[in-house]
Amino acid sequence: MFVRFLFAMHDWKHGTDGRLIASGDICRLWDVKIPRMSPQTIQVLEEFSERPTAWHYGYELSRETGLKSGTLYPILMRLAKYGLLETKWVTTEKGVPPRHTYRLTPKGVEVLRGELLARARQRVGARKPALSGGAA
Amino acid sequence: MSGRFNPRRLARAMLQGAMRIAPAHAAEWGQAMLCELHYVEGNWTALAWAVGGAGVLMKQALFSLFIPGPASQMASSDRQFFAKEKSMRKSTLIAAAACLAASLLFFAAPAFRQAFALSLRQWHALVGSLYGGGESPYPGTDYLKMADRARKNHDAEGLAFVAAHGWGTPNAGAVADEAVQIDPNLTWIYAVAGARNWSQPEFDQRIGKLEEYDPQNATPHLIDAQRVQYQDFARGGFRPGKYADDPAWQNAMAAAFASPKLDLYADQLQQLDYNVSRRYGFDDPYEVESQYFLSNGISPGFGNSMDYAKSLLNSGDALAARGDSAGALKQYWLVVHFGEMMWPPQHRTYDVLRIGIFASVFLEEPYKHLAAFYSKRADREQAEFFNYLVDTTKQARLSNSAAARQFFAGTPAEQWNANILGASGIALFLCASVLLVCAVVTLARSLRAQPRNLQSGPLTNLLGGASAVGVLVSSSALYLSYRPYDELVRAYLRDGDPSHLQTLIVFLSFLNYDSYPPKVGTLYNLRDFPVYFWAATIVLCIFAVIFVAVRYVSNLRRSTAAA
Numbered sequence: 240m241f242v243r244f245l246f247a248m249h250d251w252k253h254g255t256d257g258r259l260i261a262s263g264d265i266c267r268l269w270d271v272k273i274p275r276m277s278p279q280t281i282q283v284l285e286e287f288s289e290r291p292t293a294w295h296y297g298y299e300l301s302r303e304t305g306l307k308s309g310t311l312y313p314i315l316m317r318l319a320k321y322g323l324l325e326t327k328w329v330t331t332e333k334g335v336p337p338r339h340t341y342r343l344t345p346k347g348v349e350v351l352r353g354e355l356l357a358r359a360r361q362r363v364g365a366r367k368p369a370l371s372g373g374a375a
Numbered sequence: 376m377s378g379r380f381n382p383r384r385l386a387r388a389m390l391q392g393a394m395r396i397a398p399a400h401a402a403e404w405g406q407a408m409l410c411e412l413h414y415v416e417g418n419w420t421a422l423a424w425a426v427g428g429a430g431v432l433m434k435q436a437l438f439s440l441f442i443p444g445p446a447s448q449m450a451s452s453d454r455q456f457f458a459k460e461k462s463m464r465k466s467t468l469i470a471a472a473a474c475l476a477a478s479l480l481f482f483a484a485p486a487f488r489q490a491f492a493l494s495l496r497q498w499h500a501l502v503g504s505l506y507g508g509g510e511s512p513y514p515g516t517d518y519l520k521m522a523d524r525a526r527k528n529h530d531a532e533g534l535a536f537v538a539a540h541g542w543g544t545p546n547a548g549a550v551a552d553e554a555v556q557i558d559p560n561l562t563w564i565y566a567v568a569g570a571r572n573w574s575q576p577e578f579d580q581r582i583g584k585l586e587e588y589d590p591q592n593a594t595p596h597l598i599d600a601q602r603v604q605y606q607d608f609a610r611g612g613f614r615p616g617k618y619a620d621d622p623a624w625q626n627a628m629a630a631a632f633a634s635p636k637l638d639l640y641a642d643q644l645q646q647l648d649y650n651v652s653r654r655y656g657f658d659d660p661y662e663v664e665s666q667y668f669l670s671n672g673i674s675p676g677f678g679n680s681m682d683y684a685k686s687l688l689n690s691g692d693a694l695a696a697r698g699d700s701a702g703a704l705k706q707y708w709l710v711v712h713f714g715e716m717m718w719p720p721q722h723r724t725y726d727v728l729r730i731g732i733f734a735s736v737f738l739e740e741p742y743k744h745l746a747a748f749y750s751k752r753a754d755r756e757q758a759e760f761f762n763y764l765v766d767t768t769k770q771a772r773l774s775n776s777a778a779a780r781q782f783f784a785g786t787p788a789e790q791w792n793a794n795i796l797g798a799s800g801i802a803l804f805l806c807a808s809v810l811l812v813c814a815v816v817t818l819a820r821s822l823r824a825q826p827r828n829l830q831s832g833p834l835t836n837l838l839g840g841a842s843a844v845g846v847l848v849s850s851s852a853l854y855l856s857y858r859p860y861d862e863l864v865r866a867y868l869r870d871g872d873p874s875h876l877q878t879l880i881v882f883l884s885f886l887n888y889d890s891y892p893p894k895v896g897t898l899y900n901l902r903d904f905p906v907y908f909w910a911a912t913i914v915l916c917i918f919a920v921i922f923v924a925v926r927y928v929s930n931l932r933r934s935t936a937a938a
Contacts, residue, residue: 310424316404337410339406339407339410357936
């Protein structure tokens with residue numbers, strides 16, 4: 240299932256209606272799709288977010304997130320499919336196989352930021368009644 | 376040691392194998408997992424890595440079977456997005472159209488049309504049971520139209536056929552009169568029509584004519600007795616009446632038991648059916664089957680015969696007790712004589728079994744009475760002889776019962792073919808419905824699209840393609856499951872040998888959908904498929920509605936949150 244989101248690229252200055260959109264704001268754009276944000280997908284994105292500009296290896300991501308290859312690679316494939324991840328082949332040393340490496344695209348960074356923001360809002364929203372109840 | 380098990384080697388082989396079946400768009404990812412395998416620490420961890428990776432690639436391969444096209448492509452813009460859909464739609468459309476055309480071609484084959492009609496009858500039976508219709512689920516031939524055609528052609532046999540077969544045909548007696556008027560040799564048709572329409576009072580005179588035509592036969596008297604029994608039944612408000620005390624019934628039964636022969640006109644009827652079927656081009660399997668079983672309709676008053684036989688035996692016992700041995704023996708031998716007349720001609724397997732069972736049951740009793748009679752008179756030799764006949768008839772009954780059970784049990788092939796035919800009919804209906812829905816959805820989307828061209832989403836493509844394949848597969852299964860039985864009908868119509876029909880009868884008996892709702896404990900029975908099918912359809916529809924509602928609410932919430 241896909242959720243249609245509107246997001247502003249961090250380098251965009253204007254929305255479709257000409258209004259100025261602050262960098263990192265989440266708004267609606269009907270012609271862009273992002274994959275379903277499962278907890279595992281968020282986990283992978285969070286792993287990327289620690290060093291957003293660095294390239295990551297598949298096995299390294301698997302170890303750090305604790306996800307098996309059968310879970311990790313479909314997520315990577317989906318992220319790459321939706322342009323949130325860029326891939327590259329690198330040769331580390333002679334005689335060993337090249338490695339497939341991954342890095343978030345600017346769009347991926349923005350989606351991750353939006354997701355984290357939404358989660359933070361949800362957490363705050365969930366805590367509010369308890370706090371107000373305590374105040375009363 | 377070279378033969379030692381190496382998990383890493385196995386892992387590599389597994390991934391390489393999976394890469395062979397993976398679609399093109401997943402090849403790079405397969406290569407990535409394979410290369411990464413080199414860096415995975417530990418042999419068993421490497422194997423686990425490969426198992427997961429191979430699973431991913433196989434899933435992609437499976438997915439690509441249903442949705443053609445580069446599924447990994449990113450829809451980065453409107454143009455690319457619709458370009459992808461277009462390629463998917465085009466290939467799916469071609470495949471679906473090809474499957475549908477191939478399925479429609481099946482309709483050109485008469486055997487397929489028959490199989491299709493048979494598969495539709497399960498729905499007919501279901502609808503009938505739901506609405507409590509007493510109508511037969513097997514509509515068969517339009518006998519009124521057939522009678523008109525026979526009249527135009529002065530076809531006595533055609534008219535006799537309508538009189539004999541047209542259950543509930545108005546004026547069946549008048550149609551029989553027309554047939555006899557054209558050909559007096561067909562007077563025996565009154566027996567068949569009379570046995571089937573014995574509640575109609577206008578048959579009295581016709582049975583009289585039959586008695587004149589065939590004075591030695593017991594059949595007209597049996598029909599008379601049956602009619603008396605019915606009238607008594609009707610007079611008593613359709614409660615079991617005391618027909619046995621009615622002198623008319625007793626006279627009719629006495630005449631039947633005293634008759635020198637019992638001819639049920641099976642041979643004449645079989646010849647008539649065969650001639651008419653060929654002349655009018657009947658190839659409906661149920662029609663042919665009903666012709667085969669028509670002799671059920673001309674076995675009139677066998678229940679009456681049992682009642683009368685009992686009264687004769689009781690009367691014989693009473694006479695014997697009074698010391699009137701001659702009178703007692705006369706009564707016993709009347710029953711034996713009638714029982715012996717019942718042994719049927721040997722050319723119809725089912726008749727032999729059916730009437731044979733009845734005849735052996737019928738004969739057992741008088742033989743027992745005769746054995747007891749001679750035993751009381753210390754005539755050991757005669758008593759032993761009749762005891763031997765009791766054992767023989769008992770053995771004949773048991774063996775006939777076993778043969779009858781075997782006859783209807785058929786072979787697993789008949790049951791399987793009947794089940795496949797029923798299931799294929801349902802699958803065909805289901806797939807055609809899904810295909811129709813997909814076509815409507817595609818059309819609706821296309822009308823809204825700018826520019827106007829065929830637009831279909833991946834789900835529509837997947838469902839449409841799968842259901843088109845389903846239509847083709849179920850049509851093929853329907854045709855193949857019925858084809859052998861169509862050959863049997865044609866063989867019967869070609870050479871008139873009813874033995875061809877025995878397998879057909881067993882096959883059709885597995886197709887009789889007449890008990891709804893199914894009883895608990897018979898869930899495995901594929902004949903009850905329509906009930907389960909509709910239950911499953913309703914459940915799926917409920918799930919679909921819940922799914923759509925949940926999705927709508929979820930999207931609405933997200934939209935609100937994002938705004």
